[in-house]
Amino acid sequence: MNTPVDYVPFQARIESIVEETVDVKTFRLVFCDPAVAESFSFRPGQFGLYSVFGAGEATFCIASSPTRKRYIECSVNKAGRVTTELHQCNTGDVIGFRGPYGNWFPLDEMAGKNLLFVGGGIGLAPLRSVIWNVVDWRDRFARVTILYGARSVGDLVYKSELTAWQEMDSLNTVYTVDPGGETPGWAGKVGFVPAVLEEMKPSPANTVVITCGPPIMIKFVLASLGKLGFSLDAAYTTLENRMKCGIGKCGRCNVGPLYVCKDGPVFRCDQLRALPQEY
Amino acid sequence: MSDVIAKDDLLRLVDQWLAEGKRVLGPVKAGDGVILYAPLAASSQLVLEGFVHAANSIKEAVFPRSETIYTYKFNGHEIELSDVDPDSTQCIVIGARPCDAASLPVLDHLFNWDYKDKFYNARRAATTVVTVACSEYDDNCFCTSVGLGPAAEQGSDAMLLKAPDGWYEVRAVTDKGTALFNGKTTPAPEIKVPISDGPAKKFDTVDIETFLKNNYESDAWRDITMRCLGCGACAYNCPTCHCFDIVDEGDAAGGRRVKNWDSCQFGQFTVHASGHNPRAVQAQRQRQRIQHKFRIYPEKFGAILCTGCGTCTRNCPVSLGVLNTLEAIAAVARGSIEVK
Numbered sequence: 001m002n003t004p005v006d007y008v009p010f011q012a013r014i015e016s017i018v019e020e021t022v023d024v025k026t027f028r029l030v031f032c033d034p035a036v037a038e039s040f041s042f043r044p045g046q047f048g049l050y051s052v053f054g055a056g057e058a059t060f061c062i063a064s065s066p067t068r069k070r071y072i073e074c075s076v077n078k079a080g081r082v083t084t085e086l087h088q089c090n091t092g093d094v095i096g097f098r099g100p101y102g103n104w105f106p107l108d109e110m111a112g113k114n115l116l117f118v119g120g121g122i123g124l125a126p127l128r129s130v131i132w133n134v135v136d137w138r139d140r141f142a143r144v145t146i147l148y149g150a151r152s153v154g155d156l157v158y159k160s161e162l163t164a165w166q167e168m169d170s171l172n173t174v175y176t177v178d179p180g181g182e183t184p185g186w187a188g189k190v191g192f193v194p195a196v197l198e199e200m201k202p203s204p205a206n207t208v209v210i211t212c213g214p215p216i217m218i219k220f221v222l223a224s225l226g227k228l229g230f231s232l233d234a235a236y237t238t239l240e241n242r243m244k245c246g247i248g249k250c251g252r253c254n255v256g257p258l259y260v261c262k263d264g265p266v267f268r269c270d271q272l273r274a275l276p277q278e279y
Numbered sequence: 280m281s282d283v284i285a286k287d288d289l290l291r292l293v294d295q296w297l298a299e300g301k302r303v304l305g306p307v308k309a310g311d312g313v314i315l316y317a318p319l320a321a322s323s324q325l326v327l328e329g330f331v332h333a334a335n336s337i338k339e340a341v342f343p344r345s346e347t348i349y350t351y352k353f354n355g356h357e358i359e360l361s362d363v364d365p366d367s368t369q370c371i372v373i374g375a376r377p378c379d380a381a382s383l384p385v386l387d388h389l390f391n392w393d394y395k396d397k398f399y400n401a402r403r404a405a406t407t408v409v410t411v412a413c414s415e416y417d418d419n420c421f422c423t424s425v426g427l428g429p430a431a432e433q434g435s436d437a438m439l440l441k442a443p444d445g446w447y448e449v450r451a452v453t454d455k456g457t458a459l460f461n462g463k464t465t466p467a468p469e470i471k472v473p474i475s476d477g478p479a480k481k482f483d484t485v486d487i488e489t490f491l492k493n494n495y496e497s498d499a500w501r502d503i504t505m506r507c508l509g510c511g512a513c514a515y516n517c518p519t520c521h522c523f524d525i526v527d528e529g530d531a532a533g534g535r536r537v538k539n540w541d542s543c544q545f546g547q548f549t550v551h552a553s554g555h556n557p558r559a560v561q562a563q564r565q566r567q568r569i570q571h572k573f574r575i576y577p578e579k580f581g582a583i584l585c586t587g588c589g590t591c592t593r594n595c596p597v598s599l600g601v602l603n604t605l606e607a608i609a610a611v612a613r614g615s616i617e618v619k
Contacts, residue, residue, distance in 0.1 A: 006348070006349070006362065006397055007348045007349065007525070007536070007538070008348070008349045008360055008362060009360075011358060011360065051536075053351045053353070053358055053527065053529075053533075053534075054351075054353075054527050054529055054530075054531075054534060055527060056525070056526055056527045057525060058552070077552070079552035079553060080552035083552060092356055093356060094356065094357060094358045096358075096360075215555070240551075241549065241551075241557060242548075242549050242550065242551055244523065244524055244525045244541075245523070245525065247393060247394040248389075248392065248393055248394070249389060249390065249394070249396065249521075249523070250522060250523050250524070250525070250541070251521065251522035251523070251541075251543065251571070252522060252541075252543065252548055252549050253549075254567075254571075254575065255557070256495065256570070256575070257574070257575045257578055257579070262393065276495050276496070277557075278549075278557040278558060278563070278567075279557050
């Protein structure tokens, strides 16, 4: 197991930074210790605690694919103390990483099935890890569809990758922005993600849904899936409650009896339905 | 067969521990007559007799309020991280009440499932707990309702029972306790200290757990906990509450990463960076505390996260605490309080 012990993170150097939107940046990190870089592995959906020394730690998913070795990536929305400091960092700076923690999307169980990704805003980050993993293992899955939306064209993350996925024959992509968020050159759809999903009329047969986005979007996506005949046990999502330790001790990420850091962050939607609304 | 020690000899033994450089923690009178578990400078400070219920708990011996978990130093673009060795100074807690000691085996589960917390475990291994069985209790005590009692031995390494004429019966519970009193006691076959029944049982934990499972969204939470101020005094002084925060303290040259006590009763405890807060109101935070203690923790670890010490109620500025909340819950469950 390559997880650090005793709360002390691995050191990782920022190799490159991509500005995704005005307040989201993607950082590519390479572990400073070659032995860690060599042995580090994770599964799509797992998360870590990222340290900016002097500011503290914050929790994000690993947004890159486990099939792409040598580095990990995280996409960070500038919102609080740690993320603001992280946005000040430059390439070459060293930050800390503890992880990987938590469970993952069970890709093994999804072999042979159609995959439908439904993402909203920066909620595409955990899906991106799975999507690139699926692209690299493309022959293991049937039809793969990505529905992604954001408030506006400017809020779409991973713009160059959206184009790359669109150009791949093996992926079906539908991109949308909320009404009023379109630009004159916008070639995608205009409409909220759940509405576009219903318009697409995906067949529930042999299909697994992987969704992540703002809580309100997930709520309506689940309702739309219900209308389309999907069963909740065929849909997965990932939660990100506030965490400090990431290892089931600090006592704040639980949703009812389940700890997001240990029992999640990935939940099947029928599991989620049974939980109190504390996320 | 009982082993006994005279009170004077016991106090001399405490001074001997201090002289040996051990950390000794026990109930002392702080300002305003408040009794606190605090490090002793001399055995004369120790308050052993009467109704001794410290306002804080002995968890500080194994899980301090603030603990450095590592340090960092900036060196140009590089960063130097240094491990911090856990504090393993030998520590003796003397005069703890059984309800305080009982928290330790309960906390062991949390700090040792999956990932083992080296800081907690080092302190735990270096700590010997000598309890005094209770002969008095107050209205806030409810150890008997959570399966404990005035002489419950869970978490004690040795237990003292007050015998007549300035003697204490010494019961060694663990090897640590045996070693601590080895050669210090006298056999006294005639002494057998009776044990009090303790407070009457005030609720049934099975009923409570059933209510908690079936009434997550009940308006009873709002009604019962309306007066909670969210001060966190209950959690900070609770022997079993263990939530913590991790923060950096430092300057441009470097600093330390610190684990600090935290409380689920604080409004900021679960707030997301987006501003969204899964537990936005105080009733949800109170519900979390009670659910955690009487349902989530028992489901996960098979132990109730409460020892019935009553410290939360004694410290609560609005007379809430676990006992009053559970009594209200029991009344709602019976139907004798109507939820509006």
